[in-house]
Amino acid sequence: MKEVAQFTINYSQTLNSTGQLNITLDALKSQGVSFEDLREFYYHMLLARTFDTKAIALQRTGRIGTYASCLGQEAISTAIGQTMQPSDVFIPGYRDAATFLCRGAKMHELLLYWGGDERGMNFEHNNQDMPYNVPIASQCCHSVGIAYAFKLRKQARVAVVVCGDGGTSEGDFYESLNAAGVWQLPIVFVVINNQWAISVPRSKQSACETLAQKAIAGGFSGEQVDGNDIVGCHLQLSKAIANARTGNGPQLIEAISYRLTDHTTADDASRYRDDQELADAWLKDPLKRLHTLLINEKISSELELQDMQTQCNAQVEQSVAQYLATPAQPVSAIFEYMYQEMPSALQQQLDELEQSLNSEV
Amino acid sequence: MKEVAQFTINYSQTLNSTGQLNITLDALKSQGVSFEDLREFYYHMLLARTFDTKAIALQRTGRIGTYASCLGQEAISTAIGQTMQPSDVFIPGYRDAATFLCRGAKMHELLLYWGGDERGMNFEHNNQDMPYNVPIASQCCHSVGIAYAFKLRKQARVAVVVCGDGGTSEGDFYESLNAAGVWQLPIVFVVINNQWAISVPRSKQSACETLAQKAIAGGFSGEQVDGNDIVGCHLQLSKAIANARTGNGPQLIEAISYRLTDHTTADDASRYRDDQELADAWLKDPLKRLHTLLINEKISSELELQDMQTQCNAQVEQSVAQYLATPAQPVSAIFEYMYQEMPSALQQQLDELEQSLNSEV
Amino acid sequence: MSSPVAELTMIEAVNTALQHEMSVDENILVLGEDVGANGGVFRATDNLQQRFGELRVIDTPLAESLISGMAIGLAVQGFKPVAEIQFMGFIYTAFDQFICHASRMRNRTRGRLSCPMVLRAPFGGGIHAPEHHSESTEAIFAHVPGIRVVIPSSPARAYGLLLAAMRNPDPVVFLEPKRIYRAQSELVIDDGQALPLDVCFTLRQGSDLTLISWGAMLQETLQAAQSLAQQGIDAEVIDLATIKPIDKLTILESVEKTGRCVIVCEAAKTGAVAAEISAIIAEEGLTSLLAPIIRVSGHDTVMPLFKLEQYYMPSVAQIITAAKKVMEF
C-alpha cells in the first residue's frame, strides 16, 4: 500500500460575522483593498439588496414575473462583479443580479428580463457576459468554450462561472471541471453554497464534507471561503482570477452563504425550512458586518451610509420607472431572432399570426 | 486559513509483474485465498483469453460483428467475477466477457450478442445481471437504482459497476458517484483504467493524478490497485464488497491496466499508439505473472496448466459450435419484445412486413 | 366500503392517484427533485413523504439523468418508480437514459429484464413562467419506440390514466398540462379504476368536422366547438390522451364521418404530434377527406418570455378560423 496522492481543502474568512477583520487594515491595504474599495463594496451590496427588495415588491404587484432573490448572497456576488476585469466574461445562473449590476448591466434591463421581455438580456453596455441561465449547471460547459477561446487567442482574460450547491450534482458541472483541468483553462468556478436547492438541504445534495473538494475530480484545487465576507471573497477571488489569467489553470471556490428568503417568489420555504435556522443565518448577514466595520473603523459615517441608501433608492426608482415606461415588443419579435435571416416558412407563420390578430381587431 | 478536509489516495499491488508476491502464501491463505483459488483465477483468466482470441478470429471471418476485446484486462475482470456473490448484481460496460463468464453467462450467449442476436443477453442462468451497456458510463446510474433497491429491501447484496478511464469523463459517472454517496449505497465502482479511450490517452482524458480521486467528489473513498494483479484485485475488491455489504457505503477502485489490442475489431490502434508502449505493457501481462507464481510456488505443474489450456480450448470450441448451430430468430422477434403486449399499430406494421416478405418469395 | 368521492383539481387528482397506488402497491416509489417535504413545486406529491416515508418518497440530488437512470435500476429490480422531472424544460438530460435504456431493456434482454417506470413532468405554457418552464416537446418522446406517452386533460382522466401508467409493464412518459392543474375541479371517485391507455376520448360528438387535441389545449378546443355550434357547425372533439401509441381507429372513424379535421396543439408546428395525426389520415383515411387538414399550433419559435406568450399559444379564435376554413372548403 503506498500513498499516491494527497489533497487538502482550506477554509478562509477575513471579515467575521461580527464585523471584525482578522488582519489589520494596513495589511488589507497592502493587498490592494483601499477604504474606497470597502465603501464601494458596501454600496454595491446595498444597491443589490435595494434592487432585490424592489423586485420582490414588483412581483407581488404583478409588474414582473417570478423572481429569484439574491438576499443574503450579496457579498460573494458583489465580490465577483468587483474583482473581475471588464474584459473578462461572467457566466451566471439566475440569482446573480448583484454581479450583473457591478458588471454594468442596467437595472431596467434586469427588470425587463424578469418582466418577461427578452430585451433585458441585450445589454446596452454590450459586453460579452452571458445571459441569465436557467437550466442548472449547463452554463459550466459554456465557460469551458469561452475560456478555450481566450486560450486559443492568447488573451489574458478569465471566465468566471457560478452555480449553486444543487448545481454541483449535475453532470454538466463535473464534465466542465474535468475539461477545464485537461486544458488548464482560465476559469474560476464559484459554487455559491446557500445551503438549499429549493427544498433540498445541502446535506442531502452530497455526502461530500465540502463542495470545494469537487475540484479534485477535475484535477485542480478547490477552497472554501466565507461567502458572506466580501473582503475574504474578494481576496480569494483576486488570487484565483490572477492565477487563471497568468496561465495557472482553473480553480474552484465554494462560497458558504445562505439563502435568506424563499427560493423564488413562487416558493414557500416555510414548508420545508426551520425558522430557527433562518434566524441564525441572519446573524451572518453580509451587509451588517461590513456596515459594522465601516462605522467601527470610521471608514464611513452613519450619515454617509444613509446617504448611500438614499442614492440606491433613487437609482432603483428611476430604473423601475424606465422599465415600466418601456413599450412592449411587437409580436414579430417572437420570430425575428430565431435565425439571422428569417426562413420563408417562418415568415409565413408570422404573416398568418399577424393576419389573425388583425382580423380579431 | 484553516484546513477543513484532507484526502489521500493509496495504491496497492500484491503480485508484481515478475510474478512475485509481496506477502507470504500463508498470509494470503489467512486472507482467504487458497491454492485452489489461485488455480481457479488462472483458469478463468485463461478461459477469457482463449474466448477472446477466438472471438477476434470469428470476427475476422465474418461469423460475429464488431468485438471489444478484453485482452490485458483479464485480472481485474476475473477478480470481479470471482469475488462477487451470485446474488450480487454486475453492471457491465461492453468489454467484460471475462466477468460475465465467471458470473455464469454462457459463452455461446456472449457470441450470440456479438453476432447480432439479442437472445445473447437473455441469460440462461437468469440472474439479475445487467446486459452489456454501450453508451459510456450510463450504466452507473442504473447501479444507483439497483443498489437503492437492495437497501430498501434490506438485502445484503452489492452492485458492482464498471466503466473505463474514458467513462470517468461522462456526467452520468459523477452524478452516480454523488448519489451513491448521499444514500451510502452498496455499490463498488470499478474504473478499469486501460490507459486509452479509443485513441485518447489517459493523460488527455483528465488532469487528475489518479482516477481513484474522482470518488472524493462523491464523498467517499477511492483507491488504486494494480489491475493486472489478480491477487491484489481480489483482496481489495473483497474488502470493498464486504464494506458495501455491511452498510458502509460505496467505494471506488481504479484498476490500472492496459488495453493490449485495438479498441475493437473496427479500430486500428497503430494510427495513434506507440509500438514501444504496447511492448512495455506486455511485460505486465496478468496471465504470465500468475503463471510464474503457480509454477514457482509449485501450486500447479506445467502439465496441469497445459491441461487447463486444453480444457479452455475445448470449452470454447464447443460453444462456438453451439453458437453457429443456433437457428436465426424469426422476423417477428423485432417486434415482440418492444412491449409486454404488442400494441395494435405495431402488430399492423409486423403484418405488413411479413406480407411484404412473403410476396417477395 | 364506498370509495371516497371528491371535487378535485387535476393536481389533486394526480396526488390522489399516487396516494392510492402507493397504498395498494408497496413497489411504487416516488423520486425526483423536491418531491419530499416540499411535495413537489406544484404539490403533486404533497403529503406522500409524510405518509410513506423517506425511503419510498425520495428527494434526489439535482441531476435529471441520474433520476431517469436510477429509475431504470429500480425498475429492473422489480420496483415501479414514478420519477418526477420538475419541468419538461429539464427533461432533455433525462432523455438519453430513457431512449437508450428504459425503452430498450425488455427488447435488449428478450424479456429477461423490463422497465415498468413512469416519468412524470408538468409541461406546456400559459402560466407566465420563466424561460424553459413552458415546453411542449411531447413529439420527441412520441418518436421513441418501446414507450407510451400519456397526457391527461381533466382531473378524472389524470386520475385514471396515471393509475394505468403506474400499472403498465412498460415505461410511460406522463405529461401533465400544468396550465390546467388548478383550472377546474370535478368529481373524482378514488376507486382505483384505471382508464385504458390505448384509446382516445371523444369529448363531444359532432358530424361536421373533427377537432383533435390533447392536454390544456382542449380547453380552447372545446370553447371553439361550443362557439362553432352556435354558428351551426357541429364539431366532434377528440382528446388524443395517449400520444403513443396513437389510437388510429377512433381518429379515422371520426374523420370518415366528418370528412374534415383540424388538429390543435401547443408545440412548435414542425414535427409536432399534429403532423403524425395528419400523416395517419393522409395515409389511411385520405378518401374520407373533404378538406385539407389544418394544424393550429405553436410557431416554429422558442416560447417567448411571458410578455408575448399569449401570441405563441393557439387561441380560440384561431381554431374557429381554421374550422371555418375547412368547412368552407
Added chain:
Amino acid sequence: MSSPVAELTMIEAVNTALQHEMSVDENILVLGEDVGANGGVFRATDNLQQRFGELRVIDTPLAESLISGMAIGLAVQGFKPVAEIQFMGFIYTAFDQFICHASRMRNRTRGRLSCPMVLRAPFGGGIHAPEHHSESTEAIFAHVPGIRVVIPSSPARAYGLLLAAMRNPDPVVFLEPKRIYRAQSELVIDDGQALPLDVCFTLRQGSDLTLISWGAMLQETLQAAQSLAQQGIDAEVIDLATIKPIDKLTILESVEKTGRCVIVCEAAKTGAVAAEISAIIAEEGLTSLLAPIIRVSGHDTVMPLFKLEQYYMPSVAQIITAAKKVMEF
C-alpha cells in the same frame, strides 16, 4: 488557379470540406472524441490535426454534453466550432445543450450573442454495427426551433452542404449517412462553392409520382425509381437534404404535378420527418392528391441487432410496392 478536382467518397468529401474551410477561415475549430490523431472513427477528420494543430483540432474528454456546451461557448466568442458526436446514438446527452442554448442564444439576447456552430454526426443503419450505432432520430432535431438540420446524400452534396453549414450564422445539425460514406465516388470540385441550405434537390424528374427521401435511403429510392421506369411508371425523386427548415415549395410543386407521393425514410415511423412532409401536403397541397401519401419507413421498434437488421431497413421492393399502390389507387 484551377480548383482541385477529384473522385471522392462521401467521407472524403466531408474531410475535404473541413480542410477547405479550416484553411480559409481560421475561426473554424473541430472538436470531438477521437477527431485528432485518429482522424475520427470514420476518418472524417483525417489529417486535420496534423495540418491545423492540436489547438484547432481538439480531442475532447469523453463527454457529449460538454462537447455540445463547449461549442456554444466557443461560438458566442466568435469561433465556428464543428463538433463531432461519434455516432448519433450518443447525441442525446448533447441534445440538452443544443435545444436549451444553441438554438436560443440569438433569441434570448435579442441578437447580442449567437451560436454559429455545426454539430456533425454519422447516422443511420445498415452497416452491421453494434447497438446504438444505427440511429436515425433526425426528427427530434427537426422539431427544435432556431436550428437547421441538413443531411447530404452524395459526396458532392456533402461537400457543398457542409461548407454552407459552416458558413451559416445559426446552429446546424449535420447528419451524415454513414452507410454511404464509402458506397460510391464522384467528381467533387474543391472550389469552396457552398450549396443552398433551403432547397430540396430534385434528383430525377418524373410525372407520375413523387418519391421523397434523404440520406442513404435515396439509394433504394433511386433504384426503385429506375425499376418503376422499366415498368412504365415515371417517378420524380426529391432529395429533401435540408430537413429543417423544409423547402415546402419544391415538394408542393412536385406533388401538384404528379398527384401522388411516397415518402421513404429509415427512422421509426411514428413522428418521423416523413410525417411532417405528409402533413404539409395534407395541409397545403391536398387538392393535388390523387392517392394517399404512403410512408415507407422503419418500424416503431428499436433497430434490431444486426442479424435481423435488413428486416428493419426499408427495401427497394417495399418502395416499389408502395409506389404501385398509389399508382393503382
